[in-house]
Amino acid sequence: MTKTKKKKIRKKDLALMSMLIPGTIYLLINNYLPMAGLFIAFKNVNFAKGIFKSDWAGFANFKFLFATGDALIITRNTLLYNLAFIVLNLIVGVTLAIMLNEIRNAALKKLYSTSILLPQIISMVVVSYLVYAMLSGDSGYMNNTVLKALGKSSINWYQQKKYWPFILIIVHVWKTLGYLTLLYLASVVGIDSNLYEAAEMDGATKWQQIRYITLPLLRPTMITLTLLMIGRIFYSDFGLFFQVPMDSGPLFPVTQTIDTYVYRGLRSMSNIGMSAAAAFYQSVVGFVVVLASNLIIRRIDKDSALF
């Protein structure tokens, strides 16, 4: 009896395992093989010899990367933009979610939530066209309409790096605010309405209700989402930093992040070693940061930890 039961389970396991075959093979190739390929960072890559036969370079690639100061600039840009995004995402997301929840007219609410989500679902290439329509030197809306109306002279937007930290932050907020609002809204909607009614009885103002009921109850969501973003702090949105500034050279000091640096090194093929070193640096430090932020989540709120 027990023997047949055991046999039956095995057949079931094999059937289930057969479903997993395509996906597992895909992950092994797409995700695990490149992990093994991280050794490239320690090679002096020579395509004529092939990757495996290329000479070992030791830490030479890393030495170059850090000696040129590139590492410092790309790390600084990646971290500072991400910090700005994390703070803004939190403020904008929570504020707008609370405000959207206050709107009682169902049709308006639907209209708003549908329109603010639109930028999230279009590609960064299309976004770069929209930004171009605003900022293009000859035909852009800023130069031809806004600055003209203000009586100011035209600005060569794609050559002047001082504007770009603001432009990139605005584009980021424009693209992601709908997503963040809906994400926090899901938590705001979940709050028990009896709490507000009781506060109402006690004569609490709207601001007091937000301050003492809504915000404390949103705290777990705020912490989880923020720590998730901190876990990704070594990664940047390649499209935002590569596509939106249109690959413009004079802007590199403020638009180059680890991801764009790695791609540009790969594209030029001239400093593929440094590119590989930067990718290695991102993978390893990024991994440590993910583990650390998860450790913090576990300390604060065990249920919202990733693992």
Next chain:
Amino acid sequence: MKKKGPKRHRNFQILCVAVFTLLTVFILFPFVLMAVSSVTEENELLIHGYKLFPKAFSLNAYRYIFQSSSAIVRSYGMSILVTAIGTTVGLSMTVLMAYPLSRKDFRWRNIIAFIVFFTMLFNGGLVSQYIMWTQIFSIKNTVFAYLVPNLLMGAFNVMIIRNYFANNVPFEIIESAELDGAGEWRTLLSVVLPISKPILVTIGLMIGLAYWNDWTNGLYYINNSSLYTFQNLLNRMIQEINFLSSGEAAHYVGTGIAIPNVSLRMAIATLGVIPILMVYPFLSKYFAQGITMGAVKG
């Protein structure tokens, strides 16, 4: 819920409506500017730039796209092909990965779940991925370059579908199907999937959106312009304003036609948004669902 609050609360609500109205204008303005510019007379654009209320309209840019430039139409077809194949294969693989992981009685559940999960924490980076795909698998300048790297199946979607199965498909249903003699495949296809339609639509939509919007795989692995998807053509056109009339793409373009470059840019970008706008009203519920589940990276 429709209860009217005291006056000060109404003031707050008016403030909320005002803020969201302004916000909606801020969000939609660039889209409107793009659409209006795409039907503005080329000369007016050259003199006054992109404007919200142009004086002269013209459909020349669109006429040009559909009559003279097979490159654009062809790339549109390529995008549709890639999206259709990628979504079908990707969703199937994701579901087949998620279902066994949702089964508590599956023997190798933990080890496989770890294999999936670990990919969310650590990755090999672009350089080794690029070298692997081009040197070992030779996908450069093939359709596989659009389909295979990264987009086909992601750990996040697997986890979302797995959780859906685990929470919404009662184990009793699966057990009774098995008592009736259905095998695992049979149970999945004719019992589990039919009651899981909402999540399949949501994740299918997210995978489709990722394929339609993707331009990075084309940027990394495709340099043959006859294989361009729509996004890659867009990408190329913003870098080289005269791409369509010069060099590689010239043989697609009839000679002697003045290309309305400035309006054309906006027309072609508009065409990139239209398919999304067309499905969006009907599926916005699923979009919102997918987005709150974190399935869209953007």
